Amino acid sequence: MFLVLTACTSPATKEDDKENAKTITYGTSGTLYPTSFYNDDDELTGYEVEIMKEVAKRLDVEIKFVEMGVDGMLTSLKSGQLDIASTGIDQTEEAEKDFSFTEPYKYSFSSMVVRSEDADNYHSVTDVKGKKAGGAASTSYTKTAEALGAEPVIYDNASVEEYFSELVNKNIDVIMNDYYIQREVVGFYPQFDVKQLDIYYNPDQTSFVLDKGNSELIEKVNQALDKMIEDGTLTKLSEQFYDGSDVSQPLTEDYPTVDTSKVE
Template sequence: MKTLRARRLVPLAAVAAAVLVLAACSGPAADETSNELDTLSPGTLRIGATGDAKPYAYTENGELKGFDVEIAREVAKRLGLEPEFVAQEFSALLPAVANGQLDMAAASISDTEKRRETVDFSDHYFIGYISVLAATSSGITDDVSSLAGKRLGLVQGTIQDEYAQANFAGAELVRFPDNNSAIAALNSGTIDAHFLDFPVAEDYAEQSGGKTAIAINVPVPDFPVGFGLPKGNEKLASAVNGALADIIADGTWLEIDMAYFPDQPVPAQFQPTT
């Protein structure tokens, strides 16, 4: 089993209502809940996700895949709803939920007090790491002070953005709309490093042929991941939370997790109980 390629772990100091009437539903919770949920379209759960954050949510051969996608798809199934995925930039996801354009956002979104000002969150379904992926020629090491004077890329509106502002004072922060554009800048030498989720950083590092490597890993237990949900839609939130609890309890969560994160430890709260 591989281990996290961690150097130094830095402690982290993130509608329209419609009555659903379904003629036929699938999933164990469907008969009780699906005709009562306030989703944008009857019978459908409209879910926003990014398309460039492998293994969380990414597009491959024209198909949206990933850990968050599969968990969200399983939630929809258990609610007797058809998942309708909409790929968007990360910074647009929660505003789209708040403005009534999405029923739910699924993109490894950390639950923070600031974000709860505009949306609600489901119960948590993931805890992970965020990482600085640096060009091997940049001189960036596991010492945070090595970021001083370096151009550090990050995706606007992410936990990385918030964390870097508070903890990487010496770095010049360069914001991008998505990971792909930031990695292109890293590969071209426009920036010295990019700050992103660990599994995504690991994937990009493996593709770089030794030109980049993970320099710093930051654990994020204080900002666990949940689905972004419309404010005040208690029916939908309760149903999503019930589905998540069942997915964790019966081992489905663990099965999906092992498919995408085979080398990461599983926190106790996500272990099966049935």
């Protein structure tokens, strides 16, 4: 845990506190290429993972990676088992009651992947109505699908291969997610006969998420992120993992927004 050290009487407890203060526990999926995944050398890497490694280096602390799904991350942030996480939840007024968000490290928008044979049946984002949309619980993508009348099919921290297998096997009809991630994974897994549609919506920005009371850590992380933006580190990492695209810069185009305010 990244906490202020407090006076105590037990020498063992002091050592525990000192050790904890030198470690950030970070929740990530470990299954989502190219943002959090295992490379050919079985090393955890990806855009978000490498950002957090660099943040830890600049804060002179160790980082402990814990892999889990979004619901697990949110619960673990509140219980103190995680210090910080990449959750995929929107920075809404409701979410800000329980969680704090860092400065954005990614600007993007949403798209859809469907079976190639069905691509001509989609002309706008509203065409997902009545379809089965695969996704993770609590994410903005699943809420969008539900708001549009799709039937959410929930998976717990599933890999891209699992989602694509479910799609081609017709257990789901559509995957709604981040444009840049979907662009990369469709090209990375050519064995699946799927297509990313030219239908774009929901501009967004992505931040790391912390428990509401962790003000000291969020200030330090924000300082590190600001310096990484200034010195070009975020741009370099983005171009490395997103095929030359710089997702660390704000969007310059407008995209339609789906109202999810009525979705719990």
